[in-house]
Amino acid sequence: MSLDNTALLTDHYELTMVSAALRGPLASRSCVFEVFARRLPDGRRYGVVAGTGRVIDELTRFRFGDDEIAQVSQFLDEDTVAWLRDYRFTGDIDGYREGELYFPGSPILTVRGTFAEAVLLETLILSILNHDSAIASAAARMVSAAAKRPIIEMGSRRTHERAAVASSRAAYLAGVAATSNLEAARTFGVPSAGTAAHAFTLGFAGPDGPDEKAAFAAQVEALGVGTTLLVDTYDITQGVRNAIDVAGPGLGAVRIDSGDLGVLARQVRDQLDSLGAPDVKIVVSGDLDEYAIASLRAEPVDTYGVGTSLVTGSGAPTAGMVYKLVEVDGIPVAKRASHKASVGGAKSAVRLARASGTVVEEVVYRTGSPTPDGEGHSVRPLQIPLVRGGEPVADVPSLTDSRAHLADGLVSLPWEGLGLSHGDPAIPTRYEL
Amino acid sequence: MSLDNTALLTDHYELTMVSAALRGPLASRSCVFEVFARRLPDGRRYGVVAGTGRVIDELTRFRFGDDEIAQVSQFLDEDTVAWLRDYRFTGDIDGYREGELYFPGSPILTVRGTFAEAVLLETLILSILNHDSAIASAAARMVSAAAKRPIIEMGSRRTHERAAVASSRAAYLAGVAATSNLEAARTFGVPSAGTAAHAFTLGFAGPDGPDEKAAFAAQVEALGVGTTLLVDTYDITQGVRNAIDVAGPGLGAVRIDSGDLGVLARQVRDQLDSLGAPDVKIVVSGDLDEYAIASLRAEPVDTYGVGTSLVTGSGAPTAGMVYKLVEVDGIPVAKRASHKASVGGAKSAVRLARASGTVVEEVVYRTGSPTPDGEGHSVRPLQIPLVRGGEPVADVPSLTDSRAHLADGLVSLPWEGLGLSHGDPAIPTRYEL
Numbered sequence: 064m065s066l067d068n069t070a071l072l073t074d075h076y077e078l079t080m081v082s083a084a085l086r087g088p089l090a091s092r093s094c095v096f097e098v099f100a101r102r103l104p105d106g107r108r109y110g111v112v113a114g115t116g117r118v119i120d121e122l123t124r125f126r127f128g129d130d131e132i133a134q135v136s137q138f139l140d141e142d143t144v145a146w147l148r149d150y151r152f153t154g155d156i157d158g159y160r161e162g163e164l165y166f167p168g169s170p171i172l173t174v175r176g177t178f179a180e181a182v183l184l185e186t187l188i189l190s191i192l193n194h195d196s197a198i199a200s201a202a203a204r205m206v207s208a209a210a211k212r213p214i215i216e217m218g219s220r221r222t223h224e225r226a227a228v229a230s231s232r233a234a235y236l237a238g239v240a241a242t243s244n245l246e247a248a249r250t251f252g253v254p255s256a257g258t259a260a261h262a263f264t265l266g267f268a269g270p271d272g273p274d275e276k277a278a279f280a281a282q283v284e285a286l287g288v289g290t291t292l293l294v295d296t297y298d299i300t301q302g303v304r305n306a307i308d309v310a311g312p313g314l315g316a317v318r319i320d321s322g323d324l325g326v327l328a329r330q331v332r333d334q335l336d337s338l339g340a341p342d343v344k345i346v347v348s349g350d351l352d353e354y355a356i357a358s359l360r361a362e363p364v365d366t367y368g369v370g371t372s373l374v375t376g377s378g379a380p381t382a383g384m385v386y387k388l389v390e391v392d393g394i395p396v397a398k399r400a401s402h403k404a405s406v407g408g409a410k411s412a413v414r415l416a417r418a419s420g421t422v423v424e425e426v427v428y429r430t431g432s433p434t435p436d437g438e439g440h441s442v443r444p445l446q447i448p449l450v451r452g453g454e455p456v457a458d459v460p461s462l463t464d465s466r467a468h469l470a471d472g473l474v475s476l477p478w479e480g481l482g483l484s485h486g487d488p489a490i491p492t493r494y495e496l
Numbered sequence: 497m498s499l500d501n502t503a504l505l506t507d508h509y510e511l512t513m514v515s516a517a518l519r520g521p522l523a524s525r526s527c528v529f530e531v532f533a534r535r536l537p538d539g540r541r542y543g544v545v546a547g548t549g550r551v552i553d554e555l556t557r558f559r560f561g562d563d564e565i566a567q568v569s570q571f572l573d574e575d576t577v578a579w580l581r582d583y584r585f586t587g588d589i590d591g592y593r594e595g596e597l598y599f600p601g602s603p604i605l606t607v608r609g610t611f612a613e614a615v616l617l618e619t620l621i622l623s624i625l626n627h628d629s630a631i632a633s634a635a636a637r638m639v640s641a642a643a644k645r646p647i648i649e650m651g652s653r654r655t656h657e658r659a660a661v662a663s664s665r666a667a668y669l670a671g672v673a674a675t676s677n678l679e680a681a682r683t684f685g686v687p688s689a690g691t692a693a694h695a696f697t698l699g700f701a702g703p704d705g706p707d708e709k710a711a712f713a714a715q716v717e718a719l720g721v722g723t724t725l726l727v728d729t730y731d732i733t734q735g736v737r738n739a740i741d742v743a744g745p746g747l748g749a750v751r752i753d754s755g756d757l758g759v760l761a762r763q764v765r766d767q768l769d770s771l772g773a774p775d776v777k778i779v780v781s782g783d784l785d786e787y788a789i790a791s792l793r794a795e796p797v798d799t800y801g802v803g804t805s806l807v808t809g810s811g812a813p814t815a816g817m818v819y820k821l822v823e824v825d826g827i828p829v830a831k832r833a834s835h836k837a838s839v840g841g842a843k844s845a846v847r848l849a850r851a852s853g854t855v856v857e858e859v860v861y862r863t864g865s866p867t868p869d870g871e872g873h874s875v876r877p878l879q880i881p882l883v884r885g886g887e888p889v890a891d892v893p894s895l896t897d898s899r900a901h902l903a904d905g906l907v908s909l910p911w912e913g914l915g916l917s918h919g920d921p922a923i924p925t926r927y928e929l
Contacts (some may be wrong), residue, residue, distance in 0.1 A: 067500075072657040074650065074676035076690030083692065083718035089699045096695070121657070134682045140718075178699050185693075186676075189653035190660055217507065220622035221814040224505045224554070226656035227623055243507035243619075249567045257509030259516065260618075262529070262821035265829040266522045266611050273829075285516035285573075297832045375813040381654040381804060388695035396698040396706075399730045 069121045070131045070150075073186040078135055081179045082143040090179040095390035095409040098158070098172035098192060100165065104200075104379030106485025109476065111203050111469060112159045112171055113233040114195030116462065118188050119455045122152060125187065152180050156450035160460050162236055162469035163445060164476070165196075166425055166488045170410040171384065173430075173446065178391070185386040193384050194226060195233040197376035201353070202237035203473060204377070205369055207481050208357040213240035214367045215256055217348065218374030230374040236466050239373075240366075251462060258286060261320070264296040273297055279309040289315035291346055294331070295322065303331055307338045316344035316365065324349065325362045332363035352377050353483055406496055414490075415440035422475045428495040435495055502554045503564045503583075506619040511568055514612045515576040523612040528823035528842040531591070531605035531625060533598065537633075537812030539918025542909065544636050544902060545592045545604055546666040547628030549895065551621050552888045555585060558620065585613050589883035593893050595669055595902035596878060597909070598629075599858055599921045603843040604817065606863075606879065611824070618819040626817050627659060628666040630809035634786070635670035636906060637810065638802055640914050641790040646673035647800045648689055650781065651807030663807040669899050672806075673799075684895060691719060694753070697729040706730055712742040722748035724779055727764070728755065736764055740771045749777035749798065757782065758795045765796035785810050786916055839929055847923075848873035855908045861928040868928055 084090035103110055127135070127147040136144050154176025165171055172188065174181050205214055216234040219227035219242075231247030241256040242248065248255035264278040279292050288310050294302030294317045306317055317335070319327050324347045335343050347359065348368030356367055372378075388396055395407030409430040415437050416422045425445075426435040434442060448456050460468065473481065480489025517523035536543055560568070560580040569577050587609025598604055605621065607614050638647055649667040652660035652675075664680030674689040675681065681688035697711040712725050721743050727735030727750045739750055750768070752760050757780045768776050780792065781801030789800055805811075821829060828840030842863040848870050849855045858878075859868040867875060881889050893901065906914065913922025 069657070071677075071679040071682055072652070072660065073678055074652055074690055075678055075681075075688040076676060076692055078678070079690055079719055080692050080696045083696065083715045084699065086718055087714055089696075089714065092699060094699065130682070134678060138688075178695075182693075182695055185695075186653045187657060190655060190657035193654055194656040194659070219505070219507055220619045220819075221626055221816075222623065223627040223656060223659035223662055224502070224620060224623035225658035226627070227505065229656055243509060244504075245506055245508055245511070245567060246504040248508075249504055249563070255508040255571075257507055257512060259509055259513050260615075261831050262611075262615055262618075263513045263516065263522075265821045265831065266517065266525060266527065266824055268824055268827055268829045270827065281520055281522070282516045285519055286512055295831075371814060371816075380808040380813045383654075383804075386653075388698045391699055391701055394701055394703065396701045398694050398698065398728075 067124060068126065068128060068131060069124045069187060070127050071134060072190065073183065077183050077185055078139060078143070080182055081146070082139050084179050085143055085146060091177045092392050094176065094178045094181050094388060096174040096181050096185070096386055097170050097389045097410065098188065098384050098386050099168055099170055100382055100384045102167045102383070103488060104383070107200065107379065108480045108482065108486055108489040109200070110165045110196060110382060111199040111237060112163045112165050112196055113161055113199035113236050114191040114229070115158055115161045115172070115449065116459065117195065117229065118191050119449060119459060121187060121191065122184070122450070123455070125152065125184070126150065146179070150180070150183070151453055152176060152184065153453040154181060154450070155448070155452070157446045158449050159445050160447050160465060160468065161462070162465035162472065164472045166490065166492050168427055168492050168494070169425065170412055170427060170446065173409060189384055189386050193382045195229055196382040196384065197380055198230045198233035198374065199237045200382065201377035201379065202234040202239055202373055203469065204353040204483060205356055205373060206238035207473060208353045208483060209367055210360055212364065212366060214369055215239070215241045215243065216373055217243040217257070217368050218370035219244045221371040222374040227374060232462065234373055236462060236469060238466065238470060258282065258291045259293055261293060261296045264293065275302060276305045276309055279306055283310050288313045291316040291318050293318045293320060295319050299327060299331065300334065303334050304338070307335070307340050307343070312338070312340035312343065314340065314343045316346050318346040318348060318368070320349045324364070325359055328359070328362045328364050357483055406494070408496065410496070412445045413442045414445055415442055416475060420475050421477055422490050424490055425492045426495060427492060432495070500557060501559065501561060501564060502557045502620060503560050504567060505623065506616065510616050510618055511572060511576070513615055514579070515572050517612050518576055518579060524610045525825050527609065527611045527614050527821060529607040529614050529618070529819055530603050530822045530843065531621065531817050531819050532601055532603055533815055533817045535600045535816070536921060537816070540633065540812065541913045541915065541919055541922040542633070543598045543629060543815060544632040544670060545596045545598050545629055546594055546632035546669050547624040547662070548591055548594045548605070548882065549892065550624050550628065550662065552882060552892060554620060554624065555617070555883070556888070558585065558617070559583065579612070583613070583616070584886055585609060585617065586886040587614060587883070588881070588885070590879045591882050592878050593880050593898060593901065594895070595898035595905065597905045599923065599925050601860055601925050601927070602858065603845055603860060603879065606842060622817055622819050626815045628662055629815040629817065630813055631663045631666035631807065632670045633815065634810035634812065635667040635672055635806055636902065637786040637916060638789055638806060639671035640906060641786040641916060642800055643793060645797065645799060647802055648672070648674045648676065649806055650676040650690070650801050651803035652677045654804040655807040660807060665895065667806055669895060669902060671899065671903060691715065691724045692726055694726060694729045697726065708735060709738045709742055712739055716743050721746045724749040724751050726751045726753060728752050732760060732764065733767065736767050737771070740768070740773050740776070745771070745773040745775065747773065747776045749779050751779040751781060751801070753782045757797070758792055761792070761795045761797050790916055839927070841929065843929070845878045846875045847878055848875055849908060853908050854910055855923050857923055858925045859928060860925060865928070
């Protein structure tokens with residue numbers, strides 16, 4: 064097992080297809096594959112593209128070394144194995160930048176290359192985009208609901224240990240302020256944060272019972288008075304009193320992790336104020352999702368800690384994107400059977416906006432056709448170059464840039480597009496195909 | 497970034513707690529942490545423990561090397577950093593074996609060590625168990641619903657690229673026959689399988705239109721007549737005819753990936769039989785979950801391909817397990833505030849069964865108390881040693897053994913426990929605490 068190699072993060076059938084394709088002209092035919100979502104998750108108004116940066120990074124580690132070759136040799140012929148040994152993606156990729164909003168049918172990623180080199184990337188590309196976009200899409204709703212109050216992402220323990228790292232990244236892209244996850248801090252530079260759990264307070268219990276004050280004193284000594292004390296291990300009112308007794312009014316914050324968070328936040332705010340500690344902030348956590356966050360908007364909450372619902376996409380754990388062959392040697396192709404029919408031919412897209420900046424429509428059109436006329440609206444092309452000749456382009460937007468881009472994008476939506484209730488996509492998509 | 501190191505797959509606050517604990521006696525107090533689920537996901541009758549083997553493996557790679565030290569030095573004092581440099585878990589872990597069924601309150605994993613060494617493992621242990629158990633629990637329901645027909649797991653593209661590997665492992669544990677994921681084949685020895693996607697058939701299109709027969713011929717030439725041909729790219733009836741024309745009645749199978757799978761399976765079966773190909777099997781795929789699988793029980797389906805719903809836990813993407821400090825220097829401790837109160841003290845559990853093998857009750861009792869009396873039922877202890885003095889024990893059950901153990905466990909449930917409809921846990925849990 065080599066965790067730095069990504070070549071086996073793919074499906075068996077991608078390789079058997081390559082094997083069959085290599086026996087004839089198909090392997091080297093010029094192909095266009097397109098990533099898109101047929102629909103948004105139930106009731107969602109928009110999706111957020113995330114993971115593109117990771118796709119480009121993992122692509123460079125998609126190589127068949129000796130270990131990978133040994134594995135695939137178990138079911139592949141020698142010619143295919145030899146071809147895989149030399150495998151490098153040499154094609155081009157264009158796509159929506161990270162942090163771009165997307166809608167049903169948006170051509171999120173366009174991969175151009177030979178059939179064999181491009182088909183091989185299907186699973187890896189979809190895994191990354193489907194996961195990261197699901198998390199970013201859910202996180203963006205939470206960030207909107209929090210109305211500028213900061214959110215700390217702390218869901219690592221509720222998802223696969225490596226998915227947790229990507230989740231932190233996607234959440235940060237979506238506007239979350241910080242993460243609990245240290246690997247995300249190292250790998251992607253996401254600010255990390257955290258202070259203490261109930262176990263810390265419980266650990267000070269002795270034969271005579273709990274000693275919350277000793278726990279708080281030890282934490283303040285180690286982490287400074289600006290720390291956040293968790294006040295709901297035993298009795299919250301006593302906990303708040305202990306916190307201020309120990310730390311004084313310069314304490315950074317108290318955290319409440321259970322109970323009716325709205326009621327408790329008000330009680331604790333009143334208590335802190337009456338204790339002469341009006342500057343001590345209140346952090347709430349515990350099963351929060353975008354709806355719970357919104358319901359706390361009128362309460363004296365300063366920071367939200369969000370876990371499970373964020374890293375599981377708040378009901379939509381995958382974005383449902385697909386990777387479809389749409390063109391072979393310039394000929395548009397599409398599956399015809401049943402309800403999964405799609406439209407052949409490489410596509411591009413633009414988004415139209417009013418002078419105010421509010422977007423009104425997305426137009427998907429055949430790549431190479433004239434850019435659609437905005438009829439008085441501004442017209443912004445949505446795809447940018449990401450990979451040329453197999454190499455990442457120099458100016459792929461950074462995570463920080465993408466984060467700002469998304470913040471702008473959300474502001475550009477018609478107001479009803481930011482609603483949490485179920486509804487149609489925030490803007491319609493028109494097809495000029 | 498080093499993907500082989502797991503030390504940063506943890507939360508910032510685990511390390512700040514260690515830092516604060518190291519300044520006093522807490523760091524070295526003898527502690528017991530317990531992993532359990534307060535409840536099963538909505539309406540589920542049982543959970544399946546999965547991931548234990550991965551926990552043990554990743555534990556051995558939980559080390560703070562230079563890179564990890566550089567990261568945590570940004571927010572930790574020198575003493576803590578020095579302590580982390582030497583960090584090795586030296587304690588003991590007992591737990592439910594992989595493939596064991598669990599219920600609310602089951603003491604799934606018990607970690608014994610000093611506060612500092614044991615608190616540090618919370619996030620990593622929970623990430624693995626919560627993810628893998630969620631997938632295995634969903635997969636077990638699908639395997640039950642499939643009633644001995646094989647299932648191929650093919651959901652890698654719908655989840656994080658590394659979560660996909662763990663999902664394949666968990667699905668195999670739960671009785672799924674094979675996976676599409678090649679990394680799972682390499683890392684965990686899960687059998688991998690796959691043939692071709694629509695893209696392969698579409699790739700044979702030319703200026704004169706599609707050429708499904710050429711695609712089928714190329715696939716049969718490369719993969720042999722025992723392969724599975726995907727027949728719904730264009731017209732299914734014509735696709736089946738083309739498949740038999742090209743491959744003859746010795747063809748392995750046809751796959752249908754869209755449409756009303758029950759209706760289509762019957763049509764295709766009739767057509768195959770009338771074409772003199774009664775031995776050609778039918779594989780169905782496309783948005784299957786346990787309910788769809790069950791609804792196809794009366795149809796002539798031979799194999800199910802399951803993707804999205806499996807790797808996302810079919811509505812329950814995380815198992816909701818928590819890691820709680822329950823004992824400090826022999827003193828039981830527990831959070832008291834609000835609805836998240838739990839019971840202190842280290843716990844053990846046994847499962848009682850009738851002579852027929854049908855289980856009737858789980859009994860959770862204080863570790864060290866006498867094993868509960870079965871009152872005529874057989875009594876099976878549920879925890880086994882997993883780690884001693886920081887080292888994995890020699891006889892941790894293999895994935896294959898665990899798979900067989902789960903199959904036995906499912907058979908031991910009262911019949912209503914295998915129902916797919918919402919209901920209570922299959923057996924009650926009695927607390928002798």
